[in-house]
Amino acid sequence: MIWCGLDIATEFSEALSSRFDNISDANIASKPDVFFLCSQSTQSICLSFIDDCVGGIPESHILTIPDGDDAKNLSVCETIYTWLKDNNAQRSSLLINIGGGALCDVGGFCASTYLRGIEFWNIPTTLLAMVDASVGGKTGINLGHYKNYIGTFSTATYIFITPHWLKTLPQNEVLSGWGEVIKHGILLGGKAWTQVQQPIPNANDHQAWLGILDWNIKIKSRIVNADFEEKGQRKLLNLGHTIGHALESYCLDQEKPIPHGFAIAWGLVMESALATKSSPKVEATESLHQTIKSIVEGLYDPIHFGEADIPALMNYIRADKKNNHDKLLFSMAFAPGECDFNISESAEAVIQVLIQYVGHTN
Amino acid sequence: MIWCGLDIATEFSEALSSRFDNISDANIASKPDVFFLCSQSTQSICLSFIDDCVGGIPESHILTIPDGDDAKNLSVCETIYTWLKDNNAQRSSLLINIGGGALCDVGGFCASTYLRGIEFWNIPTTLLAMVDASVGGKTGINLGHYKNYIGTFSTATYIFITPHWLKTLPQNEVLSGWGEVIKHGILLGGKAWTQVQQPIPNANDHQAWLGILDWNIKIKSRIVNADFEEKGQRKLLNLGHTIGHALESYCLDQEKPIPHGFAIAWGLVMESALATKSSPKVEATESLHQTIKSIVEGLYDPIHFGEADIPALMNYIRADKKNNHDKLLFSMAFAPGECDFNISESAEAVIQVLIQYVGHTN
Numbered sequence: 001m002i003w004c005g006l007d008i009a010t011e012f013s014e015a016l017s018s019r020f021d022n023i024s025d026a027n028i029a030s031k032p033d034v035f036f037l038c039s040q041s042t043q044s045i046c047l048s049f050i051d052d053c054v055g056g057i058p059e060s061h062i063l064t065i066p067d068g069d070d071a072k073n074l075s076v077c078e079t080i081y082t083w084l085k086d087n088n089a090q091r092s093s094l095l096i097n098i099g100g101g102a103l104c105d106v107g108g109f110c111a112s113t114y115l116r117g118i119e120f121w122n123i124p125t126t127l128l129a130m131v132d133a134s135v136g137g138k139t140g141i142n143l144g145h146y147k148n149y150i151g152t153f154s155t156a157t158y159i160f161i162t163p164h165w166l167k168t169l170p171q172n173e174v175l176s177g178w179g180e181v182i183k184h185g186i187l188l189g190g191k192a193w194t195q196v197q198q199p200i201p202n203a204n205d206h207q208a209w210l211g212i213l214d215w216n217i218k219i220k221s222r223i224v225n226a227d228f229e230e231k232g233q234r235k236l237l238n239l240g241h242t243i244g245h246a247l248e249s250y251c252l253d254q255e256k257p258i259p260h261g262f263a264i265a266w267g268l269v270m271e272s273a274l275a276t277k278s279s280p281k282v283e284a285t286e287s288l289h290q291t292i293k294s295i296v297e298g299l300y301d302p303i304h305f306g307e308a309d310i311p312a313l314m315n316y317i318r319a320d321k322k323n324n325h326d327k328l329l330f331s332m333a334f335a336p337g338e339c340d341f342n343i344s345e346s347a348e349a350v351i352q353v354l355i356q357y358v359g360h361t362n
Numbered sequence: 363m364i365w366c367g368l369d370i371a372t373e374f375s376e377a378l379s380s381r382f383d384n385i386s387d388a389n390i391a392s393k394p395d396v397f398f399l400c401s402q403s404t405q406s407i408c409l410s411f412i413d414d415c416v417g418g419i420p421e422s423h424i425l426t427i428p429d430g431d432d433a434k435n436l437s438v439c440e441t442i443y444t445w446l447k448d449n450n451a452q453r454s455s456l457l458i459n460i461g462g463g464a465l466c467d468v469g470g471f472c473a474s475t476y477l478r479g480i481e482f483w484n485i486p487t488t489l490l491a492m493v494d495a496s497v498g499g500k501t502g503i504n505l506g507h508y509k510n511y512i513g514t515f516s517t518a519t520y521i522f523i524t525p526h527w528l529k530t531l532p533q534n535e536v537l538s539g540w541g542e543v544i545k546h547g548i549l550l551g552g553k554a555w556t557q558v559q560q561p562i563p564n565a566n567d568h569q570a571w572l573g574i575l576d577w578n579i580k581i582k583s584r585i586v587n588a589d590f591e592e593k594g595q596r597k598l599l600n601l602g603h604t605i606g607h608a609l610e611s612y613c614l615d616q617e618k619p620i621p622h623g624f625a626i627a628w629g630l631v632m633e634s635a636l637a638t639k640s641s642p643k644v645e646a647t648e649s650l651h652q653t654i655k656s657i658v659e660g661l662y663d664p665i666h667f668g669e670a671d672i673p674a675l676m677n678y679i680r681a682d683k684k685n686n687h688d689k690l691l692f693s694m695a696f697a698p699g700e701c702d703f704n705i706s707e708s709a710e711a712v713i714q715v716l717i718q719y720v721g722h723t724n
Contacts, residue, residue, distance in 0.1 A: 032687070074436050081505050081512055085681070092686055113475070115683050116502065116513045117591075140478065143443050150443055151478045152514065229479075319447070321477050324454055 002135060002221065004161040004213050006206060009053035012123075015158055016054060019094065035089055037080065037107045039067045039099040045168050046098050046125050060087050068102050069257070072141040074150075080110040094119050097156075100126035100173075101133030101260065104156075105148070108139030112154035121158040125165045127177025128261055131184065131216035134159050136224040136237075145249040146319060153229055161217065163209035172259055174200060175299060179261025181216055182295060183239050183268060186288070188219045189337020197295060235322055235341035238331045240268035243350075246316035247303055253312065258303060265296045266303050266357075274345060274353045275332040284335040310354050317350060364497060364583065366523040366575050368568060371415035374485075377520055378416060381456065397451055399442065399469045401429045401461040407530050408460050408487050422449050430464050431619070434503040436512075442472040456481050459518075462488035462535075463495030463622065466518075467510070470501030474516035483520040487527045489539025490623055493546065493578035496521050498586040498599075507611040508681060515591055523579065525571035534621055536562060537661060541623025543578055544657060545601050545630060548650070550581045551699020559657060597684055597703035600693045602630035605712075608678035609665055615674070620665060627658045628665050628719075636707060636715045637694040646697040672716050679712060 003011050016034070036057060038047045043064050051057050063083045065071040084093070095118060097107035104122045111120035124134035140151025166174065178200055185196035192215050201208035220237065227234040244260075244267025251258045272289035279285035305313065322329045322342075328350060331341040365373050382395070398419060400409045405426050413419050425445045427433045446455070457480060459469035466484045473482035486496035502513025528536065540562055547558035554577050563570035582599065589596040606622075606629025613620045634651035641647035667675065684691045684704075690712060693703040 074440055078436055078505075085505055085508060085511060088681070090685060090687070091683060109475075113471075113512050113514055115511060116500065116515055138478065143440075143447055146447060149447060149477060150475050152475055153478055319450070321453060323452060 001157065002159045002161065002217055004210065004217060006162060006164060006210070008123075008160050008162040008164060009049070012050065012160055013053055015121075015160075032088075033090070033093045034061060035084060035087070035093060035095045036062045037095060037097050037099070037103065038062065038064055039071065039103045040064060041067050042099045042103070042125050046123065046165060050098065050123070065103065065106070068100065069142060069252075070102075071106050072102050074141065076106060077110055077141060080107070081114055084110070084114050089114065089118065091115050091118055094121065096121045096123065097134075098123045098125060099129070100124070101129040104129050104134045105138075105140050105151070108154060108156060109141055109151055112139055112152040117154065120154075120156050121160070122156040123160045126169060126173050127166060128173070128180060129177075130161045130213055131177055132180040132220065134161070135217055135220050137228060145252045146316075147245050147249060149321075161213055163203075163206045163213060166209060167203040169203070174203065176259035176261030178299065179240075179259075179263075179265040179268075181212065182265060182292070183237075184216050184219050186268065186292070186333045186336055187223075187236060187239060187339055188215065189335070191215075192219070193336040197291065200299075233341065235329075235331050236339050238322060238341075239333060239339065240264045240271050242317055242320045242322065242328075242330050243267040243270045243274075243313075243354075245320065246313045247305075249316045250305065250309065250313050251303065262300050262303070265300050269293050269296050270353050270357050271330060272333060273356060274330065274349060275334060275343075277349055278332075278343060278345065279334045281334055281338075284338075285333075288333060288335055305354075305358065307355060307358055310351060310358075313354060314347065314351065318347075363519065364521045364523065364579055366572065366579060368524060368526065368572070370485075370522050370524040370526060371411070374412065374522055375415055377483075377522075394450075395452070395455045396423060397446060397449070397455060397457045398424045399457060399459050399461070399465065400424065400426055401433065401465045402426060403429050404461045404465070404487050408485065408527060412460065412485070427465065427468070430462065431504060431614075432464075433468050434464050436503065438468060439472050439503060442469070443476055446472070446476050451476065451480065453477050453480055456483065458483045458485065459496075460485045460487060461491070462486070463491040466491050466496045467500075467502050467513070470516060470518060471503055471513055474501055474514040479516065482516075482518050483522070484518040485522045488531060488535050489528060490535070490542060491539075492523045492575055493539055494542040494582065496523070497579055497582050499590060507614045508678075509607050509611060511683075523575055525565075525568045525575060528571060529565040531565070534624075536565065538621035538623030540661065541602075541621075541625075541627040541630075543574065544627060544654070545599075546578050546581045548630065548654070548695045548698055549585075549598060549601060549701055550577065551697070553577075554581070555698040559653065562661075595703065597691075597693050598701050600684060600703075601695060601701065602626045602633050604679055604682045604684065604690075604692050605629040605632045605636075605675075605716075607682065608675045609667075611678045612667065612671065612675050613665065624662050624665070627662050631655050631658050632715050632719050633692060634695060635718065636692065636711060637696060637705075639711055640694075640705060640707065641696045643696055643700075646700075647695075650695060650697055667716075667720065669717060669720055672713060672720075675716060676709065676713065680709075 095111040097104045122134040124130045137155035140148035143149035182196045185192045244264040248263035276285045327344045330343045332343045333339045457473040459466045484496040486492045499517035502510035505511035544558045547554045606626040610625035638647045689706045692705045694705045695701045
């Protein structure tokens with residue numbers, strides 16, 4: 001169940017009381033079966049808030065892991081598993097993930113594999129996690145710099161989304177989430193597509209954000225529910241991600257990591273350029289590409305790579321999880337709201353687009 | 363699908379050709395998408411045999427991991443994941459696990475989490491793996507000495523079982539598998555229960571073994587199919603395992619590891635003693651206990667522990683995955699073929715039984 005609203009304190013307390021229906025109050029200390037995973041960033045702000053509304057979380061039931069992708073590896077998983085075991089977490093236990101996309105990904109993965117699966121809830125605290133990572137039942141960690149290579153399909157039974165946390169985020173974090181909002185706008189078309197061409201609302205404009213969060217959650221949920229295990233149309237959600245993930249992994253290799261959504265934003269630009277080559281409606285796709293380019297150039301710093309870096313980028317593109325044998329498969333938008341998946345492209349066509357963007361982004 | 367028979371060469375080749383239906387012969391070298399995981403023991407005998415029947419497995423598509431539980435940890439998982447990634451295993455790839463229970467457990471776990479799940483087949487090569495570990499869709503690794511604490515429910519799409527390998531096994535390996543055969547005999551009652559009171563057939567008596575394998579696979583499959591995720595009656599398969607796992611973990615702590623089935627055999631003896639305390643038909647349960655005890659004493663070395671070791675054993679029993687909060691929950695047989703699960707027992711009753719067996723096994 002996905003809840004999106006302003007009064008998270010009430011919603012969360014009630015959900016917890018109802019989950020542990022043998023206990024009448026919301027006091028956490030009397031619920032030995034709840035475990036809280038948070039990150040260095042979310043511990044002070046978000047966890048304190050949750051603690052205030054439900055009262056007295058025992059310290060041993062809180063684990064703080066590194067922020068961002070530094071947490072998405074097997075070593076942090078081992079820390080989480082051991083913490084759960086040392087504190088007698090059982091099959092009936094509940095893990096609550098409070099944090100950004102990386103935290104929800106690793107927390108969900110551990111919950112879905114600890115004792116072959118315990119229940120977990122997500123409280124996403126970044127825009128990226130609210131509109132994307134916390135919703136849809138994909139959990140995962142990285143294998144070296146290969147993104148989400150290890151994971152499960154496993155759904156959080158409750159997700160609590162509130163714009164309340166947005167004002168606590170640095171601007172880069174909001175921009176990173178906005179990369180996925182742009183993607184959803186392209187997929188949905190219509191009013192959503194119009195909205196992503198407007199300026200990003202102020203973090204305190206809760207009403208504007210409630211509207212944006214609402215359609216983002218809806219488009220993602222609709223696609224995920226139709227194809228949970230990504231056999232077909234769920235691949236649409238990978239729009240911009242084939243090149244985007246390659247850019248992200250490549251920058252990590254260079255020890256110049258960039259936020260996920262920045263990579264996706266530039267991935268959307270480059271993949272829409274690629275789409276013009278095989279589009280059944282070239283003019284509409286060219287216009288879409290130009291609009292995406294103008295949105296992204298207006299919001300995001302360029303990503304620096306040269307022609308000499310293209311072989312490394314191509315290695316990552318070839319390792320994309322969607323590929324089948326030697327075919328490079330892309331999800332593509334030909335116009336706002338008109339998208340398709342499993343579009344095969346030649347390595348040459350992809351290289352051409354990358355070369356084109358050496359100039360634009362360097 | 364579970365196949366059990368003698369001509370594994372033909373069955374396996376045909377299955378492989380049919381899986382890769384775009385390729386007309388069985389030659390593995392032309393199937394870039396098949397990966398073979400084997401153990402130090404199975405590499406020379408079983409893998410060579412498979413290689414002979416399907417021809418030319420590329421070396422990079424074979425990974426050899428340590429024998430037994432030494433492979434069931436996150437570090438070996440990382441080795442497996444990295445091998446798959448380095449050799450371009452994709453979502454369409456197939457992992458074939460050739461080995462005992464531990465290998466099938468860790469291979470299945472990695473397959474079910476690599477790229478969020480690729481297909482895997484099992485070729486169990488020990489009796490334990492044939493009658494238990496390879497069947498039923500539980501994958502897993504250990505967390506320290508805590509058995510199978512990490513895992514997934516994920517089913518091998520094909521399992522090839524043949525008594526052909528039994529003659530390659532040391533006697534301890536056959537005895538270890540026989541511990542689970544005894545458990546299945548208790549669960550099933552009737553002819554199966556009679557059979558486990560007879561001597562273990564010679565490894566070359568393929569017809570006798572085909573019969574035994576057949577009813578073992580059937581009882582396990584029937585219970586698993588009725589309750590895949592172990593919400594209820596699948597817990598019956600944990601007969602003997604609450605105390606058995608504790609004995610196994612405890613011996614590992616003492617750096618005197620014992621085979622899984624030895625621990626289960628003694629677990630069956632002690633848990634049937636426990637069952638006499640809460641049985642609705644005390645006489646039948648007492649008789650069952652005496653028969654189990656006599657079978658196990660006739661086949662297995664005693665496990666050495668003293669009264670001073672009981673707190674350590676109780677810690678493992680309290681950490682059993684079946685427990686709910688502070689309740690110690692057991693699966694129990696009250697007579698052959700008459701079993702129940704979620705039977706709550708006090709710590710005192712369990713300790714009494716353990717004390718009773720200090721004398722018997724020391």
